[in-house]
Amino acid sequence: MSADTHPAENTGLLANPPVDGSELIRFDQVTKRFGDNTVLDRLDFSVDSGKHVTLIGPSGSGKTTILRLLMTLTEPDEGTIRVGGELLTHEERNGKLVRAGEKHVREVRKNIGMVFQQFNLFPNMKVLRNITEAPVTVLGLSKDEAEERARELLELVGLTEHLDKYPTQLSGGQQQRVAIARALAMRPQVLLLDEVTSALDPELVVGVLDVLRDIARTTDITMLCVTHEMSFARDISDQVLMFDSGRVIESGPPEKIFSEPEKERTREFLKAVL
């Protein structure tokens, strides 16, 4: 964790991708409650651009909430989140922090892509249109440009021959690979992966993880990943954060976390899942 670096103020809405290694995501004292349950408790953490960070920890420890906060699917009760130095849920106006308008949120959020546990493909659209819809209507690409991009991505995930099918005609693993292509088609700087293999039959998990390994190896996209696949986490991560009760209790490179964790709680957790 690079908690000691400070985000550059007002660097523009990520018009230019930050230089690799600079801070891309930052949580400052973020608290999130659901009713009486405090899911995140004054959480501080940051992710540098180009890094692959995996969040591990028991269910209910707040890992998925972090991804949902970043995707603005839920809002923090306290604290601030920055992406590329820009505040996600707030705007600075006349030196004061106010709730961000829809336009500001959309601009900052465009840099973030997400792949869901349940795929969430649009069942009313064929595979190709699932991937081209947002690039055309949000980024303003022409249909041809978007389709060319989609074909490249389908090749990357190994599904070129399925572009004319509806999602329900594909297996879960194939659907998830389409969902990965769909997220990447927006050229996000950050890819959020929310337990992307948890809903898959065991024999389909490998194909999805192979695609993600490939992406991690060949692109400089930043990845923030919640997973129970520990060998995958070990393979792709630059950094692993161990969560418990809404806080990061331990972090470090995967070889350290998985081989010689410092905290008893981490050891217990790893013993249970490995």
Next chain:
Amino acid sequence: MNWDWNVVDDFMPRFWDGVLVTLQALAVGTLIAFALGLVWALAQRSAQAWVRLPVIAVTEFIRNTPLLVQLFFLFYVVPDFGPSMSPLTTGIIGLGLHYSTYTAEVYRAGIEGVPAGQWEAATALSLSRGRTWRAVILPQAIRRVVPPLGNYVVAMLKDSPMIATIGAFDMLGEAQAFSNETFTTEALTVVGVAFIVIAYPASLLIRALERRLVR
């Protein structure tokens, strides 16, 4: 009781007049009910209370009062302060308005039936609100609502004779008038058969549409 084909023959010109009224009322009434119902359903979900609350109040009111009262109100009261319309136009608007409050409920259920993950995926892709509705939510909701909407078309057909009470003589209205004038019953039987002849193909059409839409 004797069946007299000559009576049927005499009734035919008026029967066709009535069929025309019934079909017009059904077709235009359906269009109004389907379109207006969607408007109600979307307005009921508005974040603006000044849009949402009046629409909920009005649709609840219309749904829970009899169609007959609404027809009388539209025909006898509205012209006092608003436009004066022909019996048929008034009847069509009355049917469409009344049934729009039912189709609104169907749309509402259809929209709520679209999984939350679809909204989340649309957010994750930064789709605009309008695009999310048009490209993602409504196409999926429509598929769920076709069968129940179809049922309301058949229900509307069966309620259409009520417009005869304000002078728009549909096929039953014509048959009743004819029977009273001639002291016969054949015309009523003919109309009974005609209702089935219209309703059954309509439900077949709805089923075909359903098969096409549901994947």
